[in-house]
Amino acid sequence: MNSPTPDYALEITNLNKAFGGLSATHNVSLAIRPGERRLIIGPNGAGKTTLFNQITGDLRPNSGQIRLFGTDVTHFTPYKRAHFGLSRTYQIITLFSGDTLEHNVTLGLLGLRPARWQMWRPLSFYGDLATEAKRTLDMVGLLHLAAHPVSDIAYGEKRRVELAMALAQKPRVLLLDEPLAGLSNTERSTVKALIASIPRQTAVVMIEHDMDTALDLAETVTLLNYGRVIVDGERDTVIADERTREVYLGT
Amino acid sequence: MQFWIIQGLNSLSLGGLLFLLSSGFSLIFGLMRLANLTHGAFFMLGTYFGATALRSFTGLNIWVTALGAGIAVAALGGLFERLVLTRLKTNPLGQVLVTLGMAFIISDACLALWGGDSIPVPTPSNLQAPTRIFGFVFPTYRLVLVGCAIAAAIALYFLIERTRLGAMIRAGVDDRQMARAVGIPVSNLFTIVFCLGAGIAGAGGVLGGPILSAYPGLDGDMLPLALIVVILGGIGSLLGAFVGSFIIGFIYTFGTALFPELAYIILFLPMIFVIAFRPQGLFGRAGA
Amino acid sequence: MTRIALAVLAVSLAILPFFAGDFYINLASQALIAAIFALSLNLLVGYGGMTSLGHASFLGVAAYISALMTTRYGMGHGLAAIVSIAGTTLMAAFFGLIALRATGLGFLMITLALSQVLWGLAYRMSDVTNGDNGITGLTRPMPFGVPLDNPASFYWFALIVAVFAFAMMAIFVSSSFGSTLKGVRDQPRRMAALGFNPWMIRWITFVYAGFWGGVSGLLYVYYHKYIHPTSLSTTSSAEALLGVIAGGSGTLGGPVVGATLVLLLKNYASAYVERWNMLLGLVFLFIVLVMPTGITPGLRKLVTSMRGGSR
Numbered sequence: 042m043n044s045p046t047p048d049y050a051l052e053i054t055n056l057n058k059a060f061g062g063l064s065a066t067h068n069v070s071l072a073i074r075p076g077e078r079r080l081i082i083g084p085n086g087a088g089k090t091t092l093f094n095q096i097t098g099d100l101r102p103n104s105g106q107i108r109l110f111g112t113d114v115t116h117f118t119p120y121k122r123a124h125f126g127l128s129r130t131y132q133i134i135t136l137f138s139g140d141t142l143e144h145n146v147t148l149g150l151l152g153l154r155p156a157r158w159q160m161w162r163p164l165s166f167y168g169d170l171a172t173e174a175k176r177t178l179d180m181v182g183l184l185h186l187a188a189h190p191v192s193d194i195a196y197g198e199k200r201r202v203e204l205a206m207a208l209a210q211k212p213r214v215l216l217l218d219e220p221l222a223g224l225s226n227t228e229r230s231t232v233k234a235l236i237a238s239i240p241r242q243t244a245v246v247m248i249e250h251d252m253d254t255a256l257d258l259a260e261t262v263t264l265l266n267y268g269r270v271i272v273d274g275e276r277d278t279v280i281a282d283e284r285t286r287e288v289y290l291g292t
Numbered sequence: 293m294q295f296w297i298i299q300g301l302n303s304l305s306l307g308g309l310l311f312l313l314s315s316g317f318s319l320i321f322g323l324m325r326l327a328n329l330t331h332g333a334f335f336m337l338g339t340y341f342g343a344t345a346l347r348s349f350t351g352l353n354i355w356v357t358a359l360g361a362g363i364a365v366a367a368l369g370g371l372f373e374r375l376v377l378t379r380l381k382t383n384p385l386g387q388v389l390v391t392l393g394m395a396f397i398i399s400d401a402c403l404a405l406w407g408g409d410s411i412p413v414p415t416p417s418n419l420q421a422p423t424r425i426f427g428f429v430f431p432t433y434r435l436v437l438v439g440c441a442i443a444a445a446i447a448l449y450f451l452i453e454r455t456r457l458g459a460m461i462r463a464g465v466d467d468r469q470m471a472r473a474v475g476i477p478v479s480n481l482f483t484i485v486f487c488l489g490a491g492i493a494g495a496g497g498v499l500g501g502p503i504l505s506a507y508p509g510l511d512g513d514m515l516p517l518a519l520i521v522v523i524l525g526g527i528g529s530l531l532g533a534f535v536g537s538f539i540i541g542f543i544y545t546f547g548t549a550l551f552p553e554l555a556y557i558i559l560f561l562p563m564i565f566v567i568a569f570r571p572q573g574l575f576g577r578a579g580a
Numbered sequence: 581m582t583r584i585a586l587a588v589l590a591v592s593l594a595i596l597p598f599f600a601g602d603f604y605i606n607l608a609s610q611a612l613i614a615a616i617f618a619l620s621l622n623l624l625v626g627y628g629g630m631t632s633l634g635h636a637s638f639l640g641v642a643a644y645i646s647a648l649m650t651t652r653y654g655m656g657h658g659l660a661a662i663v664s665i666a667g668t669t670l671m672a673a674f675f676g677l678i679a680l681r682a683t684g685l686g687f688l689m690i691t692l693a694l695s696q697v698l699w700g701l702a703y704r705m706s707d708v709t710n711g712d713n714g715i716t717g718l719t720r721p722m723p724f725g726v727p728l729d730n731p732a733s734f735y736w737f738a739l740i741v742a743v744f745a746f747a748m749m750a751i752f753v754s755s756s757f758g759s760t761l762k763g764v765r766d767q768p769r770r771m772a773a774l775g776f777n778p779w780m781i782r783w784i785t786f787v788y789a790g791f792w793g794g795v796s797g798l799l800y801v802y803y804h805k806y807i808h809p810t811s812l813s814t815t816s817s818a819e820a821l822l823g824v825i826a827g828g829s830g831t832l833g834g835p836v837v838g839a840t841l842v843l844l845l846k847n848y849a850s851a852y853v854e855r856w857n858m859l860l861g862l863v864f865l866f867i868v869l870v871m872p873t874g875i876t877p878g879l880r881k882l883v884t885s886m887r888g889g890s891r
Contacts, residue, residue, distance in 0.1 A: 123775035152775030393864030400858035516696035
């Protein structure tokens with residue numbers, strides 16, 4: 042239920058998830074303030090994506106609570122959470138490959154609008170959607186490719202479309218699942234610049250398992266291993282921490 | 293009292309037959325993720341085969357016939373799997389459609405070969421004399437059918453749980469990619485399981501002959517029952533197929549006896565409940 | 581298709597009865613009915629990504645309700661049609677609740693099981709449905725007092741309904757909702773993350789598809805003046821599915837082409853080949869193995885390559 046002054050954009054309390062005997066998320070607690078830039082790191086199998094999947098509602102935790110701006114969303118379906126300002130990108134590209142870039146972003150915009158139930162008028166009727174979609178594509182530098190099908194563009198450009206779709210809804214909490222994976226150096230700097238320019242109304246939580254690449258984007262860092270939070274706090278403190286070195290040297 | 297006992301036994305024997313029918317279906321679905329819509333036709337093929345064999349050669353042993361039919365149908369299944377199904381590995385919908393097409397082909401072939409009349413299958417002579425238990429008289433053959441189902445269940449259990457082949461099947465059911473990665477010959481396994489499933493159905497068809505008779509449309513009557521059993525019992529679960537078969541056997545037999553017009557609705561109800569409240573079936577794994 | 585081709589087609593369809601004999605007019609009527617049926621199924625298969633093997637339920641139930649209302653209960657055709665479509669749509673709503681607890685193969689199996697149950701009911705409940713004998717001696721309605729007994733009149737009636745149905749379904753799939761349906765077909769998880777409710781989108785589509793399936797059922801029973809459990813059978817559902825897949829499920833025209841081809845095949849083949857089901861099965865195998873995307877995409881490619889290069 043809503044608390045009078047929601048302090049945190051995303052608050053996770055004692056989250057647990059086990060698959061059979063394997064504990065993928067063990068007593069994880071996180072608190073992310075509005076507008077914060079949080080990086081979640083950890084070696085492969087640490088449970089980062091599993092954690093994301095529970096936040097988005099694709100996976101049901103065994104126990105624990107998830108709150109978005111004070112509202113308990115633990116039992117909400119994924120689509121309901123989107124209406125509470127949660128947005129996400131995926132590790133694997135899940136764009137609509139047969140459709141144009143503009144159509145992809147338009148769908149991103151449509152998800153929260155009543156027009157999505159319109160069974161009579163086509164999407165083209167909604168001029169403001171088209172304008173907004175183009176503006177979003179422009180924001181990620183892809184306006185010139187608006188009419189191209191997603192299948193035609195490069196991998197790095199697809200990643201930017203993913204970002205555009207997620208940002209189109211002006212989310213209050215944005216989850217980025219390995220947004221820099223598989224990118225060339227130039228593509229990487231482009232995407233990093235985009236992430237850095239995300240407005241402060243959006244809290245950004247990023248997963249990267251390569252510690253160095255995204256570090257400069259983060260204000261705070263959480264280190265996960267074996268489903269547990271090992272270290273959590275300001276970026277420089279976490280980097281300097283003994284345990285961080287242990288986890289990464291041990292890999 | 294007599295009524296309840298007779299219907300009870302009929303339920304058990306139908307349940308036994310349903311297990312012979314649906315165990316193969318469940319295995320195939322569990323491992324190959326394929327809803328084998330040809331399964332009813334495989335069963336029917338066995339019934340027709342048995343009908344002809346047992347009527348032509350009066351001394352023929354039903355067990356031998358069942359075995360023969362099982363092997364023949366298994367071979368047919370194997371050919372189909374190798375020649376058609378393997379080409380559609382990336383097209384799961386296509387796979388289902390060709391099994392449907394194959395079902396049409398087989399059922400029409402049976403119609404062409406055996407005609408449109410129902411062919412009764414003689415009960416084996418050594419099992420015709422009724423059995424007396426506690427003063428009640430039971431048709432022996434039906435008792436034997438129940439025994440067959442139990443024997444088949446035990447045999448399958450041992451195969452799946454206690455043999456290397458079974459271990460490979462279980463690995464394939466749990467995680468196909470991983471099984472391939474550790475060197476399990478998954479495509480050969482598919483062929484084996486498909487043949488096994490088809491063969492059990494064929495053999496079951498022979499054994500069901502004396503009770504059901506061979507008639508056009510038998511495949512259409514049996515397939516939805518197999519579907520309902522597997523939905524109820526849970527996909528890929530042999531225990532589920534076993535329990536589900538007997539539950540459906542009881543519901544169908546008593547339903548048809550007490551409310552003949554509504555038998556199908558009565559079958560319908562447990563299926564709805566299961567799907568609504570426990571979509572993975574009684575014993576299935578969630579997300580199947 | 582270009583506008584010219586469409587216009588030519590429209591005119592040809594309208595004036596057909598002036599040029600063709602009764603046999604062909606009747607065949608065309610049946611093709612129109614099959615087209616509506618296939619189009620409604622394609623809402624599920626092609627646009628929704630939900631393959632159903634139980635679509636004949638809607639055709640059959642609508643047909644039976646109309647037949648029963650007009651014979652047993654002496655209802656007029658107008659009221660009977662309303663009751664029939666309402667009943668079928670309600671049934672679709674209910675079936676959708678059950679079938680959509682699953683997706684993919686689970687959905688397929690449930691639709692198959694549900695339609696088989698209906699078929700069994702139609703057979704068994706003989707004092708209601710007349711079982712294997714079917715219900716005979718039915719009449720055609722007289723919309724606005726116009727009798728539909730001769731082939732041409734019925735054909736034009738069917739044509740009007742078919743054009744209307746096609747237009748309605750075309751509007752549906754091109755609408756904003758239609759875009760979300762296709763989105764859910766392609767990336768359901770992504771759509772959910774964007775705020776769309778995949779289940780509701782599928783369910784609404786299922787009900788709408790059931791509605792139009794029911795409409796085709798009404799036309800069906802008016803045309804044949806007879807209804808039999810076979811129209812509820814898996815074969816009936818499979819024929820529609822074959823039409824959709826053979827014609828090409830990605831377009832609106834595909835199912836129409838496919839359904840017409842299946843109908844023609846059925847009519848002509850049955851003159852030479854006794855075993856229609858076997859032929860149907862073989863055609864299934866052929867299409868799936870050789871032309872999985874269907875004829876229409878293949879034809880399209882042919883036309884574009886004849887025009888010289890891609891558009």
